[in-house]
Amino acid sequence: MEIRPNLDAQSETALYRQLGSYLQDLIRSGELAAGDRLPPTRELAGQLGLNRTTVSAAYDLLESEGLIKGEVGRGSYVCGSPEPRAEKMNWSRTLTASPSTPAGTAASGTINFSSSRPSEAMFPLEEFRECCREVLENANLRTLMQLGSPGGYEPLRRYLLARAAEQGIARDSDDILITNGCQQALDLLRRALIRTGDKVALEEPVYPGLKNLLLEAGAELIGVPVGADGVDLPALQRALDAGAKVVILTPSFQNPTGASISAAHRATICGMIRTAGAALIENDIYSDLAYANGDVPPRLKQLDANVILMGSFSKIAFPGMRVGWILAPRPVIARATELKQLADLHTDHLSQAFLLRFAESGKLAAHQAKVVAAGKEKLRAVDEACRRYLGDCSWRLPAGGMNLWVELPAGVDAVSLRGLAQQAGIDYLPGRYFSISRSLDSGLRLSFAGLDPDEIRRGIEILGALVRQTAESRNSRAAQPALALV
Secondary structure, three states, rough: OOOOOOOOOOOOHHHHHHHHHHHHHHHHHHHOOOEEEEEOHHHHHHHHHHOHHHHHHHHHHHHHHEEEEEOOOOEEEEEEOHHHHHHHHOOOHHOOOOOOOOOOOOOOOOOOOOOOOOOOOOOHHHHHHHHHHHHHHOOOOHHHOOOOOOOOOOOHHHHHHHHHHHHHOOOOOEEEEEEEEHHHHHHHHHHHHOOOOOOEEEEOOOOOHHHHHHOOOOEEEEEEEEEEEEOOHHHHHHHHHHHEEEEEEOOOOOOOOOOOOOHHHHHHHHHHHHOOOEEEEEEEOOOOEEOOOOOOOOOOOHHHHOOEEEEOOOOOOOOHHHOOEEEEHHHHHHHHHHOOOOEEEOOOOOOOOOOOOOHOOOOOHHHHHHHHHHHHHHHHHHHHHHHHOOOOEEEOOOOOOOOEEEEEEOOOOOHHHHHHHHHEEEEEEEEEHHHOOOOOOOOOEEEOOOHHHHHHHHHHHHHHHHHHHHHHHHHHHHOOOOOOOO
């Protein structure tokens, strides 16, 4: 039978879930019977104008429900409707609802601007293997393999605290907690500081993982617009006047805009928040990726001892190692440590020992220098390609980090354009995923750090051509004379 779902790219429900529900209805109604073969994912993707990974995700969903079965070399076949619903738990009704999240993984061969992560090609594997061997040959290996302190691997904690003190970031009143990446740090802090109904001020556009985490907690989010100098100060003051209890900022190379808070505004912001009696969380994971020459503005934590700072090795080393930290006044760390012990007892000390040896050996600093040098080349490619191919768009070139925010011409929607982009072999994240209270449908994020300069240029060239075609098509339709009503 012909498969013709009515998919809505504007819906909050991911396309793969829409397609999965449509096919599920066909199977349960008998229109697709047991033994019927579903079209190959590539064929159905071409037929529906979707990315192949979207169709694969829909098939995976059906297979998890026991409705289809995939066999290598034969494709996917309908198994028929499973046991009657009355005999199964209705999990869709029992489970809590989840917020909208960016869906799908870019297909193989796609120039993928959608993921903000470093390039695997630059990972210094041999140097890291050498550090791992040194740790594995240590006489204390048995202790590393045992359950340890929920606060983290003690030598790494001492190393990070000493380094922060040398930089004027940590004070005697501070302590540190090692976490399973910055995402866990955010989760621990929201459980320590935020209750249902509390107001939290966030940059807008904002990193989706932070927004969705706080929505799960039942917080009331207040979006503070981000401009060339970071957050808008009058809007931040309005958020504080409205009762924001917690403010979360990324002062350097913010995700997704790449914007940085100016040095002149940083002290002002700390003073505003301190006067309001709110807690300030500083997300400091991008500041080590500065590509422009000149003085680096002080961390907010350097300006105010009350600031809670989060850091991570993920952006300058290996995201898969999942080692981050919270540097904050001792009462905050004590509470976050209690919550961490409830969540996972402690973070893997062996990984922390590997990364500590990598840092102490000087190899991390050498790798960071190479990453920054490569980042400068990539940013130059971004700049050149945007100037050449995105003349109808607007953007602000960041001075570091991993992301560029692009505003499309009036009337061009980033969600609709993404489907065309995926078919053309590129991918990005539309502004909708980064929105709190404003419509960001004309914006999109290009994450360039994981690509080489040639991929960046080619991908932006493809994007520019699609933007022009879409704008021209829209203008052509608008120019058509309206039919007379008789």
